[in-house]
Amino acid sequence: QQQVKQSPQSLIVQKGGISIINCAYENTAFDYFPWYQQFPGKGPALLIAIRPDVSEKKEGRFTISFNKSAKQFSLHIMDSQPGDSATYFCAASNNDMRFGAGTRLTVKP
Amino acid sequence: EAQVTQNPRYLITVTGKKLTVTCSQNMNHEYMSWYRQDPGLGLRQIYYSMNVEVTDKGDVPEGYKVSRKEKRNFPLILESPSPNQTSLYFCASSFGRGEKLFFGSGTQLSVL
Numbered sequence: 001q002q003q004v005k006q007s008p009q010s011l012i013v014q015k016g017g018i019s020i021i022n023c024a025y026e027n028t029a030f031d032y033f034p035w036y037q038q039f040p041g042k043g044p045a046l047l048i049a050i051r052p053d054v055s056e057k058k059e060g061r062f063t064i065s066f067n068k069s070a071k072q073f074s075l076h077i078m079d080s081q082p083g084d085s086a087t088y089f090c091a092a093s094n095n096d097m098r099f100g101a102g103t104r105l106t107v108k109p
Numbered sequence: 110e111a112q113v114t115q116n117p118r119y120l121i122t123v124t125g126k127k128l129t130v131t132c133s134q135n136m137n138h139e140y141m142s143w144y145r146q147d148p149g150l151g152l153r154q155i156y157y158s159m160n161v162e163v164t165d166k167g168d169v170p171e172g173y174k175v176s177r178k179e180k181r182n183f184p185l186i187l188e189s190p191s192p193n194q195t196s197l198y199f200c201a202s203s204f205g206r207g208e209k210l211f212f213g214s215g216t217q218l219s220v221l
Contacts, residue, residue, distance in 0.1 A: 004151075006151070009149070032207060032208070034209065036210075036212075041214070041215075042214055042215070043113070043199050043201075043212030043213050043214050043215050044152070044199070044210075044212050045212065046209050046210070049209070089151060089152065093207040093208075094207060095206050095207045096154065096157075096167075096206070096207065097142075097154070097207060097210060099144075099151040099152040099153075100151055101149055101150060101151040102151050
């Protein structure tokens, strides 16, 4: 049973739009919540991460929103670009890293 | 350049023929791990190693073996591959367990 549930499975967004990917977890012991970005033929690479002591973290066009009480966190990509087209994985960790199933994002020009 | 190198990138084999996928990292990381990636299932951990000579099972260890004789190397061994092990495999390393992972480029394995 997946410990981190991710949605949607796929997402199509127009250039300049906002992409939103959501994740939910059950284990309250998780204390590190990263997002990984994977381009075709490559391994996943860390995009942005958050600890549960803050509710939001922003790096450029990428923002993580974290809701500890709801045990949910999400990735927002502002002004989405075709170069953002990739698969995105959320994850949660307190020792072992647990990954969501992934979201394939396509940004149309 | 800091990196995790795994070989080969592509591998086609037949059922029962032993194979090894190599993994090496040059970042002096203590922690190394193997994952398999399947559509709709994300990344699932096969085995991990906290340090030299210390390995432990992940979520899907059946049919796999690993060894950690040196800090930089962490090979994945399939003694008798079966078709359900057809998958995309990733090696990863980090300074510590549960911390930022650095991934290799992947090995696409097909078992016929």
